[in-house]
Amino acid sequence: MNEYLDIILRSLAVYAFMIVAIRLSGKKELSQLNTTDVVLILLISNAVQNAMVGNNTSLSGGLVAAAVLFTLNFALKKLMFKSKKLRDLISQHPEILIHNGKLNFDKLSELDITNEELEEAMREHGVERYKDVKLAILEVDGNISIITGDEHLKQTQFKRKRKHKSLGDLN
Template identity: 65%
Template sequence: MNFPYQDIVLRSIAVYFFMTIVLRIFGKKELSQLNTADVILILLISNSVQNAMVGPDTSLTGGLIAALVLFIINFIIKKLIHRYKVVGDLLLDKPQILIHDGKLDFKTLSKLDISDEELKEAMREHGIEFFKNVKLAMLEIDGTISIISEDQKNLKQTHYKRRHNRKNLQKF
């Protein structure tokens, strides 16, 4: 038995998993704060994969089925991530330590392309002036930089969102 929209369902599933893999490879941190180029990229990607999902069926029903399939897959993946650690490990980034007890982790900062200026900006937003006053700085899975200071009185509920992924690192 062949469901009339089976092709759209299968194509939508394939595009969803392709986009998940590509975002995992290229890093979700780049999407933590969108700039103009990021918005253009997202619009172009959505336009380029639209035909891959619906094929020759450009009807309203075909488009709605493709969208419904994407919502269902996303719902299922989120449930699997919460239920099975291995799925979360495959699909989600891990938080990364950037500074611990005032000492910068240069290897991690280099790997993540985080410059000293980005780190200093995050520190200023948390009211911290010097690296030595940072007890812990983490790049969270959503791309924000969380900072805990030596002086717990300076702990603020703000998050620094990375603006872009710099290719040329400045020397620390």
């Protein structure tokens, strides 16, 4: 088989695997990377490099693999724009946390969002009480958006900080 066709097919396989792996991991906070996330991304990129280019460590081999990844990404975005089914399969969706002052405890628990995080987001928006929140949404990028019925309150986005348990919390 042609070595460049081999690189194209390998890159396609790795790209498809990564899309499925990220989707299945349920990451809603990709924009909120911490140190371990950065290390994971670096290690994954190193691990899949050889899977894409094989023994070809030439500049042209690397450029072919990169070109394939850019092309696949462009094509996938175009297909997702045109196909709701594909978009629903691959993309995450916003989640309603509060509707008309009523907390969705099941969704908050499922997403591991604490009262403190929700209250912090409300304070960032100038809201004191849950009952004043018309709509609180966990956006696909990890932000919590708060909408109130009060036109004078600030309507901004709150970046959710992920909480990690310390070793003391495990005991």
